Amino acid sequence: MPNNVSFLDSVNRYFDAAAPFTDLPEGLLKQIKVCNSVYQVYFPVKINGEVKVIEAYRAQHSHHRSPTKGGIRYSNHVNQEEVVALATLMSYKCAIVDVPFGGAKGGVRINPWEYSESDLEKITRRYTTELIRRKFIGPAIDVPAPDYGTGSREMAWIYDTYRSFHGDDINAAGCVTGKPVNQNGVRGRTEATGRGVFYGIREACNQKDLMDKLGLSLGIEGKTMVVQGLGNVGAHTATISQDEGGVKIIGVSEVEGAIYSKDGFDIHEVMRHRQEHGSILSFPGVQTFGKEDRRAVMEFECDILVPAALENQIDRDNAPNVKAKIIAEAANGPVTADGAEILAKKGVVVIPDIYLNAGGVTVSYFEWLKNLSHMRFGRLEKRFDEGAYRRIIEQIEQTTGKTVSERDKQMIVRGADEIDLVRSGLEETMITGFQGIYELYREKEGINDLRTAAFALAISKISNDYIALGIWP
Ligand code: GLU
Numbered sequence: 001m002p003n004n005v006s007f008l009d010s011v012n013r014y015f016d017a018a019a020p021f022t023d024l025p026e027g028l029l030k031q032i033k034v035c036n037s038v039y040q041v042y043f044p045v046k047i048n049g050e051v052k053v054i055e056a057y058r059a060q061h062s063h064h065r066s067p068t069k070g071g072i073r074y075s076n077h078v079n080q081e082e083v084v085a086l087a088t089l090m091s092y093k094c095a096i097v098d099v100p101f102g103g104a105k106g107g108v109r110i111n112p113w114e115y116s117e118s119d120l121e122k123i124t125r126r127y128t129t130e131l132i133r134r135k136f137i138g139p140a141i142d143v144p145a146p147d148y149g150t151g152s153r154e155m156a157w158i159y160d161t162y163r164s165f166h167g168d169d170i171n172a173a174g175c176v177t178g179k180p181v182n183q184n185g186v187r188g189r190t191e192a193t194g195r196g197v198f199y200g201i202r203e204a205c206n207q208k209d210l211m212d213k214l215g216l217s218l219g220i221e222g223k224t225m226v227v228q229g230l231g232n233v234g235a236h237t238a239t240i241s242q243d244e245g246g247v248k249i250i251g252v253s254e255v256e257g258a259i260y261s262k263d264g265f266d267i268h269e270v271m272r273h274r275q276e277h278g279s280i281l282s283f284p285g286v287q288t289f290g291k292e293d294r295r296a297v298m299e300f301e302c303d304i305l306v307p308a309a310l311e312n313q314i315d316r317d318n319a320p321n322v323k324a325k326i327i328a329e330a331a332n333g334p335v336t337a338d339g340a341e342i343l344a345k346k347g348v349v350v351i352p353d354i355y356l357n358a359g360g361v362t363v364s365y366f367e368w369l370k371n372l373s374h375m376r377f378g379r380l381e382k383r384f385d386e387g388a389y390r391r392i393i394e395q396i397e398q399t400t401g402k403t404v405s406e407r408d409k410q411m412i413v414r415g416a417d418e419i420d421l422v423r424s425g426l427e428e429t430m431i432t433g434f435q436g437i438y439e440l441y442r443e444k445e446g447i448n449d450l451r452t453a454a455f456a457l458a459i460s461k462i463s464n465d466y467i468a469l470g471i472w473p
Helices: 006-021 027-034 080-098 117-133 154-166 189-205 207-216 232-245 267-277 291-299 336-348 358-373 382-400 406-413 418-443 450-468
Strands: 037-047 050-061 068-074 102-108 142-146 223-229 249-256 256-261 285-289 304-307 326-328 349-351
Touching: 006 027, 006 080, 006 256, 006 336, 006 450, 027 450, 037 080, 037 117, 050 080, 050 117, 050 142, 068 080, 068 154, 068 358, 080 102, 080 358, 080 418, 080 450, 102 117, 117 154, 117 349, 142 154, 154 223, 189 232, 189 326, 189 358, 189 418, 207 349, 223 232, 223 291, 232 249, 232 291, 232 304, 232 336, 249 267, 249 291, 256 450, 285 291, 285 304, 349 450, 358 418, 382 406, 418 450
Parallel strands: 068 102, 068 142, 223 249, 223 304, 304 326, 326 349
Antiparallel strands: 037 050, 050 102, 249 256, 256 285
């Protein structure tokens, strides 16, 4: 048997392991499991005077809620199975954090680092046109977002292309999320996945029975962390965990290799160093592992290992050597089903992707709501709240006869800005999401890991929608 059964097989195995705990009829389970529609398209783009044929996809896994939602990936490894697996994870992810969307995912099979900016723009605009032609994009239909190899720049091109075809749609900005803030984006979207990962890990570390089981102290502070990949997700997870959680970062890896130091290092300094010198490997005072050995990162000794790159990184080959106590799945599908079985036997706790990296789509939901409401969050209440808080302080001053300094007053009365509200909504979502999964994990006889609990929760929530739609009695 090949070591790496496909990504989709892994996802379906996780589904099958959780399904019996939901007591749902066979037909309904099947409908939830299958991917509803996949659009595959080839289109020509002229690059340096030569025509290149580009292969691209958009998969919509589930329409139990509308629109469908999920990122667009630019990578050489894109294929139909991968896109379907990723779209499937999106459905479960949205259900767990109560984001009212079905799951989707897009992919363009290119290595984005081999193309110039203007070539990428051509490819992105043409891909968007293909999606428009087939009605695979729209604020009420299917709403893309960034994923591996794409970012706010690509989202701006998608938005602009969509708008030029739909000038009469007042909600056109809601056709894509992850846009730049000055182009109808929302503050806090870029950091959202990483920040959500931090909140999720913090929540897990706050569970006494879980930490006791692992022989770890309660709370995230002082825990050691290793991060694979310093892309958008990994970089924000690492910096926020260090700055706000008091975590000690002791290892990181990137395309050029990996570094490790049991005393830890400042992650900002490592990132600055990489920007200046083009590599983490020349960072002073650390153990280094070259490009060929970079997978060693998965075997570094630490409390928390954060795979934040691509799928299938921990499989049955390297799972036996994992030394981390907690694996925090910031990426989608970083642990194969075979790898997961081995980790479970070793007593490693895996915080599953379908919960842990849901911060991105959560803040995408906020951005979509902002686009539909045509107004920045906080605009209505900020000044009103400030006035109310000021009156409370004045009352306290009057009754106590003491005065609060103007500086302290300014701090206390500050009304919420958009970024405060986005972070607050994200934190609330991640805490509530964890509680839902943890309750099932603790209370349902036979559920022995967080992933099975998360899948069971997602399947039940999606089934409720199908039942409410009257499709199932
Ligand atoms: N690509 C991200 C994910 O895998 C975000 C999706 C979105 O915001 O729609 O969750």
